[in-house]
Amino acid sequence: MDHISYLGKKVFFRVVGEGDSVPVVLLHGFCEDSRIWDEWLTLLPGSRSYILIDLPGFGQSEVHPSISIEGMAEAVVAVADHLHLDRFVLVGHSMGGYVSLAIAEGNEERLKALCLFHSHPFADSEEKKKARLKSAGFIKNNGHILYVRQMIPGLFAYDFSKGYQSEVNAMIHHAAAYEAAGILAALEAMRTRKDRAEVLAGLQIPVQFFVGKLDEAVPFDTSMKQVYLPALADIQVLPAVGHMGMFEAPQATARAFRNFLQFVESYSLTPGNTGQL
Numbered sequence: 001m002d003h004i005s006y007l008g009k010k011v012f013f014r015v016v017g018e019g020d021s022v023p024v025v026l027l028h029g030f031c032e033d034s035r036i037w038d039e040w041l042t043l044l045p046g047s048r049s050y051i052l053i054d055l056p057g058f059g060q061s062e063v064h065p066s067i068s069i070e071g072m073a074e075a076v077v078a079v080a081d082h083l084h085l086d087r088f089v090l091v092g093h094s095m096g097g098y099v100s101l102a103i104a105e106g107n108e109e110r111l112k113a114l115c116l117f118h119s120h121p122f123a124d125s126e127e128k129k130k131a132r133l134k135s136a137g138f139i140k141n142n143g144h145i146l147y148v149r150q151m152i153p154g155l156f157a158y159d160f161s162k163g164y165q166s167e168v169n170a171m172i173h174h175a176a177a178y179e180a181a182g183i184l185a186a187l188e189a190m191r192t193r194k195d196r197a198e199v200l201a202g203l204q205i206p207v208q209f210f211v212g213k214l215d216e217a218v219p220f221d222t223s224m225k226q227v228y229l230p231a232l233a234d235i236q237v238l239p240a241v242g243h244m245g246m247f248e249a250p251q252a253t254a255r256a257f258r259n260f261l262q263f264v265e266s267y268s269l270t271p272g273n274t275g276q277l
């Protein structure tokens with residue numbers, strides 16, 4: 001992996017593939033790293049480059065103890081600048097979606113399209129904020145390894161986590177190697193993030209949504225509140241999927257994303273050309 005320096009800390013990234021098509025930047029979620037995309041990428045076209053970034057505190061990237069969602073967004077833009085990416089498609093899974101919307105807020109002109117992969121634009125509810133504080137307290141008292149062992153299986157639909165334990169175990173193994181400080185910083189960043197529903201509603205680029213019907217991390221009702229906000233939306237509802245569609249439904253999600261990329265290559269949004277794809 002290569003890296004840049006952001007606020008004195010290393011942010012690692014990989015570039016997979018090459019081609020003339022618009023590049024795709026992929027952002028992972030909470031307690032994940034860029035490896036979650038590896039198998040999924042094998043199902044995508046090879047005629048473009050894919051940039052996989054470890055957000056601060058995860059994977060190989062170093063911890064920023066006081067990082068915010070906006071700070072993570074700045075780190076991603078710094079990688080894009082380093083790679084001279086004028087425009088790109090941005091994909092954000094879960095927390096990576098929060099970061100993606102923070103990028104879109106100030107850099108929409110850099111984005112060709114946005115994909116929210118089991119994510120949403122809304123701020124934490126008071127109940128969710130309390131849950132994040134409780135999680136932080138648990139980590140401080142019991143360590144982060146026990147925390148990720150309990151948390152990660154719940155990201156998958158029940159039958160999947162029982163039938164495909166190797167993927168769950170791999171994620172737990174990777175997350176156990178992170179520093180607790182990085183996980184705590186991300187919990188606080190998510191707890192204090194701003195609501196970006198208006199940002200999503202104002203986007204003049206195509207937006208794709210992947211919604212897991214069995215997602216417990218982003219409940220179905222929450223997901224469906226956002227899908228009609230942008231001017232142009234491709235809505236993919238996955239009936240038997242939880243929060244990890246790249247593992248739980250790789251063929252279906254990759255096929256939908258391939259079609260989305262094909263559409264994005266030739267589309268220009270005009271005032272009269274809005275709605276669902």
